Amino acid sequence: MSIAEAGEFGLIARIVARLGDGRADVLGPGDDAAVVAAPDGRAVASTDVLVEGRHFRRDWSSAADVGHRAAAANLADIAAMGATPTGLLVALCVPTDLDVAWAEELAEGLAAESALVGATVVGGDMSSSPTLTIAVTALGDLGGRAPVLRSGAQPGDVVALAGRTGYAAAGYTVLSRGFRTPKLLVEAYRRPAVPYVQGPAAAQLGATSMIDVSDGLLQDLGHVATASVVGIDIRRDAFEVPDQMRDAASALGVDPYVWLLAGGDDHALAATFPAGVTLPPQWRVVGSVHEGTGVTVDRKPWQGGTGWDHFR
Known part of the structure; x- marks a missing residue:
C-alpha cells in the first residue's frame, strides 16, 4: 500500500500505533499539541533535519536504521547539554508513492532509539513532498x-571523550565505494x-563544557574553543x-586518523573537566585545554579537513 492509498490520517494512525509511551507524556499524539512534563521547570530543546540523498540513502539503510539515526542526532544534543531526553516531535515529508510499510518501519526505529533513554515521540506533522525529509x-x-x-x-x-569516533565515517566511506x-x-x-547517560x-x-560530536571531533571541539576563547590540543x-x-x-x-579525528555521525560526547577530576572508565582523556585559540593535534595544526559542513 502506498502512502497515497493509505491517506494522511490512515498513515498517522499506523505510525502512532508504533510509538509507545514515555515517562514524560502528559498528553501524547491525537490533539492539536502534545503536553510534556518538565519537572525541572525548564525545557532543553534541539532540532535537526535529515534529507534523502543528503543525509541518508534508502539503498544503504533500512527505514528502521533511518529512524534510529534521526532520533539519535537529536537525543545526543540533549545529552550534550547535561540533560535527560524526554520527548521527540517529528515532521515527516514523504513522496506519495512511498510504501506505507517504510513509514511504519521508520516510526519503529524512532520509537526504539527513543526508548533507550526513556523518551517517546509525542507528536509531529506530515506532508507530501518530492524529497523524503525527516x-x-x-x-x-x-x-x-x-x-x-x-x-x-x-x-x-x-x-575527555565518551563513545567512539571514526566508525560511522569509515562505514560511510565503505558504502560510498x-x-x-x-x-x-x-x-x-x-x-x-550514543553514550546518552554520560551527558548527565x-x-x-x-x-x-560539552558538545555532541556530530560533524567531526576537531570541528566540534573548534566550536568549544571559540565559545570558551581557549586553545585545545588533541593527542593522536x-x-x-x-x-x-x-x-x-x-x-x-585512507588515513584512518582522518576518520577518527574528522569523521562525524557517531555522536560521541566530548567534554572538558577540571584537572584532577577522577573520571569513570566510560570517559577517556584525549587532550587538554590551554591559553590560545583553535584546535591542534600534538601541538601542530591539523593538515586536512576537520569535519562535515552542509554547504561545502
Missing part, C-alpha cells in the same frame, strides 16, 4: 542542574551507538585504530 525536535529535562555549555572550558582542563563490509563499520554508520553523568562530575596517541578500521583504511587508501 525533521525532528527533541526535548529534555535538566533535573535541577545547570546546563553544560560550550563556553565553559578553562586553561588547564582536560578534554560500493562495499557492504566490514559489518562493524557499516552498522556504525547505519545506527550510531558528565554534568554531575563537574564538566566545564589517545586514539586506537581497531583492526577492521585499519584494514578498511589500507584497502581504501
Whole structure:
C-alpha cells in the first residue's frame, strides 16, 4: 500500500500505533499539541533535519536504521547539554508513492532509539513532498542542574571523550565505494551507538563544557574553543585504530586518523573537566585545554579537513 492509498490520517494512525509511551507524556499524539512534563521547570530543546540523498540513502539503510539515526542526532544534543531526553516531535515529508510499510518501519526505529533513554515521540506533522525529509525536535529535562555549555572550558582542563569516533565515517566511506563490509563499520554508520547517560553523568562530575560530536571531533571541539576563547590540543596517541578500521583504511587508501579525528555521525560526547577530576572508565582523556585559540593535534595544526559542513 502506498502512502497515497493509505491517506494522511490512515498513515498517522499506523505510525502512532508504533510509538509507545514515555515517562514524560502528559498528553501524547491525537490533539492539536502534545503536553510534556518538565519537572525541572525548564525545557532543553534541539532540532535537526535529515534529507534523502543528503543525509541518508534508502539503498544503504533500512527505514528502521533511518529512524534510529534521526532520533539519535537529536537525543545526543540533549545529552550534550547535561540533560535527560524526554520527548521527540517529528515532521515527516514523504513522496506519495512511498510504501506505507517504510513509514511504519521508520516510526519503529524512532520509537526504539527513543526508548533507550526513556523518551517517546509525542507528536509531529506530515506532508507530501518530492524529497523524503525527516525533521525532528527533541526535548529534555535538566533535573535541577545547570546546563553544560560550550563556553565553559578553562586553561588547564582536560578534554575527555565518551563513545567512539571514526566508525560511522569509515562505514560511510565503505558504502560510498560500493562495499557492504566490514559489518562493524557499516552498522556504525547505519545506527550510531550514543553514550546518552554520560551527558548527565558528565554534568554531575563537574564538566566545564560539552558538545555532541556530530560533524567531526576537531570541528566540534573548534566550536568549544571559540565559545570558551581557549586553545585545545588533541593527542593522536589517545586514539586506537581497531583492526577492521585499519584494514578498511589500507584497502581504501585512507588515513584512518582522518576518520577518527574528522569523521562525524557517531555522536560521541566530548567534554572538558577540571584537572584532577577522577573520571569513570566510560570517559577517556584525549587532550587538554590551554591559553590560545583553535584546535591542534600534538601541538601542530591539523593538515586536512576537520569535519562535515552542509554547504561545502
